[in-house]
Amino acid sequence: MTTENTSIVQRALAGLIETGDVDTLASFLSDDFIHHRPDSTTATKAEWLAAVRAALGPTAGMQVEILHLLADGDHVVVHSRRRLPDAGPEIVVVDVMRIADGRIAEIWEIIEPVAHAAANMAWWESARG
Template identity: 30%
Template structure:
């Protein structure tokens, strides 16, 4: 099912945004389409209007899907979208839920691409070798590694978990983070010290071979409206070797009542 859903979503996405083919909405989107993008209402007609307006605003839109991660009924696309030529564009993560051959729910997290990163890494490329995913990698095993790291960090504030679950060379694509396990430990130690009430609530985890995506909240305290975040990890030989993320503040108002999660 994951393979079929992956093919469906990639075809739908390409047709809709690259070609402006609105017919794929009728063909692939369910009547009860639940939208979590805060700028778009529910339903297929709203999606049609959103895409029409978006392509009208950005007639020279270019985008490249860097990776596709699928598990069960969920498919995640990690993309680089450039609306206006000459600009850095945005890093975009879309998550689609597929049921009976129809897309029935959608979440996304969008972040502007900065002019530079402290590591020198861009926000999309794969730096760990090999560039292609291993055909025999276990998504379940990769999910276990990432889940164990997150549990140690979020429950126990145990930054030494990076030594157990990650290995150098470790490549960081967060624009503010340096490469290396030691840098990851320092980043979390500093965050926990500066933000003692920091809260992260994991909403869904999608694992596909070496890649694990985690969709979660990020709040500095219980009263913070917070942000929506997607972290993507690459796991090789039982260790995390690469990480990408996307961060979007939750707006005060939304065009739907579904939240970003």
């Protein structure tokens, strides 16, 4: 199951990352797909796909580099680095995807701007001190 779920995510992301093909990604999402953001808001399949089109479409030009792809049971984790064009901000993203019936049913997304990483670690350093 883990290998099959990893393959589903790889196929869903391949066209998206290489060419901005959102339609192929859409075919891998369940009809009742839910996207969860760090601020506890959610988006439906249609809402999330519209946001992906805006970010990765041919005029947006975001570059995505997959750093790690890990799977455990019905969950697949994607760790990526994303860059906006024209020296825009660089972010690191962790997406936790739940696979059900051969489709991506849910995604939880965690985003951190690379420029904020040191400041975001301050709580850790003070807790150890």
